[in-house]
Amino acid sequence: MLPSAGYSVINASCGPATTSLRLGWLLRKINPSLRGWAAYFRYGASKKTFSYLGYYAWWRVIYWIRRKHPHLTWKQIRRRYYGADRIREDTLVLYNPATMQVRRYRYRGTRIATPLNIDSLDPAGARFRRTSHDDMAFVGQVSELVT
Known part of the structure; x- marks a missing residue:
């Protein structure tokens, strides 16, 4: 309605x-x-x-x-x-x-990392980079900051 x-x-x-x-x-x-x-x-x-x-x-x-x-x-x-x-x-x-032309997801494109386009993404041009939370150094840094 x-x-x-x-x-x-x-x-x-x-x-x-x-x-x-x-x-x-x-x-x-x-x-x-x-x-x-x-x-x-x-x-x-x-x-x-x-x-x-x-x-x-x-x-x-x-x-x-x-x-x-x-x-x-x-x-x-x-x-x-x-x-x-x-x-x-x-x-x-x-x-x-x-x-009126309907535009879905105006600011989302191939430049934003998703699990679907991570192989074809240019890391230098991405606005948001995918971080690996399996990285032990990263997990150690986060746990130090939390404690």
């Missing part, structure tokens, strides 16, 4: 009190929070959540448009407010968080 920060801005902006405003104002209000939320959580496993957030935001804006123009048909709404496949007004387009 969405964190409360993800949909509280959408719910507050798409309320009945804002139907007198223009769609451009609504998109200027919602898009930064959608983009910021997606940019913050893109380093996790959140692609499905991004899709859901885009779906949720799209339907909330559609309900807002339907409340603003209760007598328009779907065909008229589509003609007036749709670009290619997104809700838009002039140059402003409703941001779709599902288009």
